[in-house]
Amino acid sequence: MSLDGTIGARGSASAGRSAADRTRPGRTGPGRREGRAVLGGVFEAIEQGRGFETCSHAPVASDEAVIEIESFDLWYGSQQALFDNTLRIARGKVTALIGPSGCGKSTLLRCVNRMNDLIDSVSVRGEMRLNGDPIYGSAVDVIELRKRIGMVFQKPNPFPMSVYENVVYSLRIDGERDRAVLDETCERSLRSAGLWEEVKDRLRESALALSGGQQQRLCIARAIAAEPEVLLLDEPCSALDPIATGRIEDLIAELKGEYSLLIVTHNMQQASRTSDNTAFMYLGRLVEYGPTDDLFLAPRLKETEDYVTGRFG
Amino acid sequence: MAHGEPFVWLTGGALAIGVAMILGLLCLVLYHGAVTFWPAGVALLEIHGRPAVMGELVAAEEFEPDESLLGSLEPEESARARDWLARHDGISRRRSVRVGNYELTGRHYLWVSEFEIVSEQRPEWALTIERLDWGRFYGAPKAFEVDGRVVAGEPQEIWNLLEREHPPARSRWKDRKRLEQDELGAVNRRIEDARVSLRAVELEHGRDSQAYRARESEVRLLEQECSAEHGRIGERIRALREENGRYVLVLETGDGIEKRLALEQIVRAVPSNRLGFGGRLSVYLDRWWEYLSDEPRSANNEGGVLPAIVGTVCMTLVMSLIVVPLGVLAALYLREYARQGLLVSAVRVAVNNLAGVPSIVFGVFGLGFFCYLIGSSIDEWLFSARLPNPTYGKGGVLWASLTLALLTLPVVIVATEEALSSVPSSMREGSYACGATKWQTIRRIVLPRAMPGIMTGMILAIARGAGEVAPLMLVGAVMMASGLLIDGTAPYLHPERSFMHLGFHIYDLGFQSQNSEAARPMVYTTTLLLIAIIVLLNAAAIRVRTRLRRRHVA
Numbered sequence: 001m002s003l004d005g006t007i008g009a010r011g012s013a014s015a016g017r018s019a020a021d022r023t024r025p026g027r028t029g030p031g032r033r034e035g036r037a038v039l040g041g042v043f044e045a046i047e048q049g050r051g052f053e054t055c056s057h058a059p060v061a062s063d064e065a066v067i068e069i070e071s072f073d074l075w076y077g078s079q080q081a082l083f084d085n086t087l088r089i090a091r092g093k094v095t096a097l098i099g100p101s102g103c104g105k106s107t108l109l110r111c112v113n114r115m116n117d118l119i120d121s122v123s124v125r126g127e128m129r130l131n132g133d134p135i136y137g138s139a140v141d142v143i144e145l146r147k148r149i150g151m152v153f154q155k156p157n158p159f160p161m162s163v164y165e166n167v168v169y170s171l172r173i174d175g176e177r178d179r180a181v182l183d184e185t186c187e188r189s190l191r192s193a194g195l196w197e198e199v200k201d202r203l204r205e206s207a208l209a210l211s212g213g214q215q216q217r218l219c220i221a222r223a224i225a226a227e228p229e230v231l232l233l234d235e236p237c238s239a240l241d242p243i244a245t246g247r248i249e250d251l252i253a254e255l256k257g258e259y260s261l262l263i264v265t266h267n268m269q270q271a272s273r274t275s276d277n278t279a280f281m282y283l284g285r286l287v288e289y290g291p292t293d294d295l296f297l298a299p300r301l302k303e304t305e306d307y308v309t310g311r312f313g
Numbered sequence: 314m315a316h317g318e319p320f321v322w323l324t325g326g327a328l329a330i331g332v333a334m335i336l337g338l339l340c341l342v343l344y345h346g347a348v349t350f351w352p353a354g355v356a357l358l359e360i361h362g363r364p365a366v367m368g369e370l371v372a373a374e375e376f377e378p379d380e381s382l383l384g385s386l387e388p389e390e391s392a393r394a395r396d397w398l399a400r401h402d403g404i405s406r407r408r409s410v411r412v413g414n415y416e417l418t419g420r421h422y423l424w425v426s427e428f429e430i431v432s433e434q435r436p437e438w439a440l441t442i443e444r445l446d447w448g449r450f451y452g453a454p455k456a457f458e459v460d461g462r463v464v465a466g467e468p469q470e471i472w473n474l475l476e477r478e479h480p481p482a483r484s485r486w487k488d489r490k491r492l493e494q495d496e497l498g499a500v501n502r503r504i505e506d507a508r509v510s511l512r513a514v515e516l517e518h519g520r521d522s523q524a525y526r527a528r529e530s531e532v533r534l535l536e537q538e539c540s541a542e543h544g545r546i547g548e549r550i551r552a553l554r555e556e557n558g559r560y561v562l563v564l565e566t567g568d569g570i571e572k573r574l575a576l577e578q579i580v581r582a583v584p585s586n587r588l589g590f591g592g593r594l595s596v597y598l599d600r601w602w603e604y605l606s607d608e609p610r611s612a613n614n615e616g617g618v619l620p621a622i623v624g625t626v627c628m629t630l631v632m633s634l635i636v637v638p639l640g641v642l643a644a645l646y647l648r649e650y651a652r653q654g655l656l657v658s659a660v661r662v663a664v665n666n667l668a669g670v671p672s673i674v675f676g677v678f679g680l681g682f683f684c685y686l687i688g689s690s691i692d693e694w695l696f697s698a699r700l701p702n703p704t705y706g707k708g709g710v711l712w713a714s715l716t717l718a719l720l721t722l723p724v725v726i727v728a729t730e731e732a733l734s735s736v737p738s739s740m741r742e743g744s745y746a747c748g749a750t751k752w753q754t755i756r757r758i759v760l761p762r763a764m765p766g767i768m769t770g771m772i773l774a775i776a777r778g779a780g781e782v783a784p785l786m787l788v789g790a791v792m793m794a795s796g797l798l799i800d801g802t803a804p805y806l807h808p809e810r811s812f813m814h815l816g817f818h819i820y821d822l823g824f825q826s827q828n829s830e831a832a833r834p835m836v837y838t839t840t841l842l843l844i845a846i847i848v849l850l851n852a853a854a855i856r857v858r859t860r861l862r863r864r865h866v867a
Contacts, residue, residue, distance in 0.1 A: 113746060115742060115745065115746060118741075118742070118745065143748050143749075143750055144748070145748075146745065146746060146747070146748040147747075147748030149746075150746075151743075151746035153739055153742065153743060153746075155739055157737070157739040157740055157742070157743040158743075159740060159743065159744065159757070159758055160740070160758070160761055160762045160864070161757075161761070169744070169747050169749075169757075170747040170748055170749075172757070173747065173748065173749045173750075173753045173757070174748075206864060219743070222743075222747065223746075223747075226747070226748070
């Protein structure tokens, strides 16, 4: 792994992958490439289908990893969406995935708890480990794996049941019947999600009656009820107003430390405010990965600087 | 044209025609169904050259008497009629009179032209009498006899006696009927059961076995016991009949014929012309109550339709209980588990086409498959001692429900599939992300959320199933069922019994009965009732659906 920030164009891309790249729809019209001549370097390499090494900052390599991703590729049918991603998610910290639309942030996130299994056409190659245990492989029990990982989606998706039942859902499906355990979990999760005071008198009411922001915090409470080893957040604030967004961001800061969080976001400010580490992705490739402050204030690559300062994307 | 106004009129007009037809149908059924039981006054019409006529005036219309009608009259009458018509521009009115007294007149209704009428009166004491047999009787009270002696001759006296003696006579008649039906029936059933058990022993051990001889002597003993019991019950029946035979009401018809009616034969006597509005209303409600809570009499033309109500509701509920789980499971497989492809598409098209198969085809299938194949097999395994009398190997409410379940299955499958596909995928993903298995997700998230849509399928199935008649004629609906589907004899539920159905009852009354004219008012009333029951069943299902929707869908 190159730490000095040089860009080495790897010519070792497999024949199959190159073929897949050539069939990619034309994001690389001559006009666009000329307009972006200033980016040069990495983007040109990506658009030409050449490989390159992620520019990874030194501190993130030394963190203790909760998730390790190694040389991970993903295809939707014959179309490749993730290219050779290598990433270590630090324990107890918030890691943000940023990048323009369609760059594969959400796809990568959904690979961690294997939500992409639900799509028939998806095939993957490479390795992922959760606390050392493989995520992919024929011996892995997906159901057990997902129980170790919490996930919050773009749009709040409370289940059509009461607030209480929503929170204890993951315990219910494990067959937990003990009232005391359920009550305790419900209160603890709702308190952690900062929702307890608002809903403690309406636990038996339908969760669908809550406001959008409350619903999203309820989904966070549901995700942490089973005490997951890592929490995945897929643009958790994109459907919320600024006040609700602020509360979710505060919540992320509170959950940090106790939980390891991996968050996908479109919002640069949100990434810079909430995360400890940030990874910048472009067209399915990981471009630069480092501590958030470094990445935003002193990016090593010009392309990253252009993106985080809003000159492109 | 530029503003598309003609199309507004075209589309709106189409809707208006549809609504008008439905409203017209409902109003017709509602009006005719509602007035059937209203007690009209009784008129006595004197007619030139014919005996007088007594009865209810039910309808009137204008008509132009033609030469063939006038020519068929007596010369004297014909001349009078021509004279009358000359004064009235050749137009006359004629009235339909419900004359009743079927055993004397041979008809229920009579048309009387206005030019024939000498006078019209409303005799104060004319009685409308509903009887066990022969339909209604119209007449004036003449005498009240006890033991063959006239004890009252004045109308008021006769009426007072009638009011005093009628209820006990009716209750004696009900006792007698209960003895005849229930108690004699129970004794007969004991004998029948004993003979069946004897037959079972014979089938198992043979006629020469020890067991058979032992059982046979037991049965002989039981038969003697039962015939003694028969005698005792017969004695009580005879006593009740003799007591009731003492009371007789003598009536005089409009044309002066005397008719003797045993008091127990009278279901209800109404002095129609003496009643005020309150009195009429109470008769009206009493007749409705009888209709809803009693068994039919007089060849289904009169009395109640309780067995048909019970049959319709039971059949529909059993059908729903069968078709909803089956349809939901099938739709779950199609939508959630099956790999979407050519085969699944073919199955889906086939299911949809099943909804278009004529219902009588299902009836034929039900008869052949359920009754003759499965039912006969059940009989051979479990009821071989009763053969050759079929138990399940004939039409019955269970087979009818299964047949209709098959008929309505496509409706439920299609509605359930729609409901399943409308469950947002974000909810499924949320559940999977919590570590739920596919079945847990379906059971806890998808099904509750799809429940209102599934209920819609059930409502459609009920509406379709409760209104079907054609297949039922083949698989178990009968004109006159011998017993209710639920009663006090073990095993209390009788899924093998044939049953009465309101839709079939309408068909039977209106088109199969010996005298469909007499049954016409009941056809409308029964239609009204059938519509009301379907509306009620649907309303109940819609209520449940609304509640579910509030709970599961924001």
